[in-house]
């Protein structure tokens with residue numbers, strides 16, 4: 001048995017045993033070498049070094065909120081829809097969008113091009129937020145019920161008055177490859193603009209939670225509205241491994257931050273919950 005096959009076998013056995021497979025446990029998946037994000041050292045890192053998350057606030061004066069902020073992200077989310085927000089559920093309009101790939105040392109990203117067609121949008125609290133870009137973290141940044149998931153995709157949106165809203169979607173390990181995540185993986189490294197159907201990343205029957213947080217990378221600016229879809233989608237081990245490989249086999253998740261005085265509020269999933277709630281929150 002080759003080393004590669006042995007490692008894959010160990011990974012499969014581990015994934016079967018572990019309730020939540022971590023990104024860093026995915027190993028040795030074949031990938032086109034051109035897609036690896038192996039750029040030079042960045043301003044900050046996710047490693048346990050002097051540029052790592054515990055030092056972000058001291059790296060530059062403008063990063064101070066990373067250490068001094070009190071409404072930081074990510075956090076551990078307890079999904080509880082018994083006290084839903086008074087505002088209506090956000091209208092999530094992920095749609096076919098024209099995007100192009102952009103890489104950094106710690107992530108891959110697809111920027112939306114509104115000059116060609118409308119970008120996806122989210123309406124929350126009577127404000128429309130237009131999508132700027134989509135990127136991913138491995139393993140997830142937010143935890144659900146105390147546990148990380150293998151992958152979290154962030155759709156970053158901005159309002160006309162420059163307020164940020166990030167829509168987060170989680171992925172867990174499944175048996176089959178996810179064709180929609182595959183489209184993003186396939187497009188990584190290709191600088192041409194292309195049309196990607198983002199609507200498939202919005203699970204219609206998911207419980208949606210919201211809270212007030214921050215950017216999860218320096219400068220860790222606060223005042224970011226988070227909207228999280230808590231029903232994980234599925235991607236295959238090969239796909240999550242491929243993304244991990246693109247990151248240079250590193251992780252890119254900021255550790256969870258204290259929740260402080262904040263409340264995470266969740267709108268009930270109207271598809272499966274109590275019919276009385278369904279009536280009230282229609």
Ligand SMILES: [Zn+2]
Pocket residue numbers: 135136137154216
């Ligand atoms: Zn992010």
